[in-house]
Amino acid sequence: EFVTAGVVAVGSAITAGLLAGFNVFNCMINECCNDRWISTNFTDLSLTLRSKLYGQHLVTEPVLKHLKGHSRETPSKALVLSFHGWTGTGKNHVSRIVAEKMFVKGMKSKYVHLISATKEFPHEEMVSFYKDKLRDMIERAVKECSRALIIIDEMDKMPPGVVDTIKPYLDFYEELGGVDYRKAIFFFLSNTAGNDIAEKTMRYWNEGVARESIKLKEMEEVIRLPALNIKSSGLWHSELITKNLISSYIPFLPLERKHVKQCIKDSLLEKKIFKSESEIPDAVVQEIADELEYYPKDVQLFSTTGCKRIHQKIDFVMETV
Numbered sequence: 001e002f003v004t005a006g007v008v009a010v011g012s013a014i015t016a017g018l019l020a021g022f023n024v025f026n027c028m029i030n031e032c033c034n035d036r037w038i039s040t041n042f043t044d045l046s047l048t049l050r051s052k053l054y055g056q057h058l059v060t061e062p063v064l065k066h067l068k069g070h071s072r073e074t075p076s077k078a079l080v081l082s083f084h085g086w087t088g089t090g091k092n093h094v095s096r097i098v099a100e101k102m103f104v105k106g107m108k109s110k111y112v113h114l115i116s117a118t119k120e121f122p123h124e125e126m127v128s129f130y131k132d133k134l135r136d137m138i139e140r141a142v143k144e145c146s147r148a149l150i151i152i153d154e155m156d157k158m159p160p161g162v163v164d165t166i167k168p169y170l171d172f173y174e175e176l177g178g179v180d181y182r183k184a185i186f187f188f189l190s191n192t193a194g195n196d197i198a199e200k201t202m203r204y205w206n207e208g209v210a211r212e213s214i215k216l217k218e219m220e221e222v223i224r225l226p227a228l229n230i231k232s233s234g235l236w237h238s239e240l241i242t243k244n245l246i247s248s249y250i251p252f253l254p255l256e257r258k259h260v261k262q263c264i265k266d267s268l269l270e271k272k273i274f275k276s277e278s279e280i281p282d283a284v285v286q287e288i289a290d291e292l293e294y295y296p297k298d299v300q301l302f303s304t305t306g307c308k309r310i311h312q313k314i315d316f317v318m319e320t321v
């Protein structure tokens, strides 16, 4: 009996050793939820955000700070950043940069989940079904990898009440059903409060105050109330707001013509129309920039579509050049 037990123990140890060896080998070539595939080095991310995100000082530093702080061994809760602003100001752009720099496989990583509210939750009358669906999506994502990045796009199109179903996963619990959700990262993207952010930015501009001196704290206040009180915010009367489960509200300021011009140059290079920035004639950039609409009409300060429609405008202008 003693000998049999010994043989079983040795057998189990060998099997465990082989399995561990297989896992190590497997994770060398296939994506796994570990440091080889998910980076905790933020140098490249910070360089890219600082050089490729224009006009958003209230995004670059706060997002970096939150991500770094949250990457500590055991964060106290999941990181929840709520991105707000007009269309084309960079909410998806930033999410993509974070995914590309943190995950070796970028947006294609099986641990990065982009959930589009209009695609996944289109009908207001199906709230209870959608609650189960969203809960299931989050549970599966975090079970598979505790460091999952979950991006919910078009939060403002989410039927009211649905998102509150994930409240427990964003709270300070050490584990729920055997799963620890505290290392997960959530980005909520929406246009809610975009007008309020633009108005406040405009007011500063009128007073001659530099855009860069606008503080995050005052903009967070500008966002929080509309997010809570507007029925079509996705966060209407949401406990995620009232129970302070959103780590930070990140304002994307409306982009000025000078920022649009930087986006135009990037797009011209990306499309390989010019080989280097010095080759790009100012007149071409100007002409493309003139194709976009600006607000308010009299001073033409902010692009109403940010940098969003630039690719089409380039095609149009370059076709006629």
Ligand SMILES: Nc1ncnc2c1ncn2[C@@H]1O[C@H](COP(=O)(O)OP(=O)(O)OP(=O)(O)O)[C@@H](O)[C@H]1O
Pocket (backbone or CB within 6 Å): 052, 053, 054, 055, 056, 085, 086, 087, 088, 089, 090, 091, 092, 093, 094, 190, 191, 252, 255, 263, 306, 307, 308
């Ligand atoms: N602040 C920015 N700096 C650099 N490029 C930008 C910026 N904002 C937008 N862009 C460019 O414009 C494109 C469209 O922007 P993006 O999709 O990020 O807008 P969005 O804020 O998510 O808009 P929407 O609310 O309509 O989803 C991006 O892919 C990027 O190339």
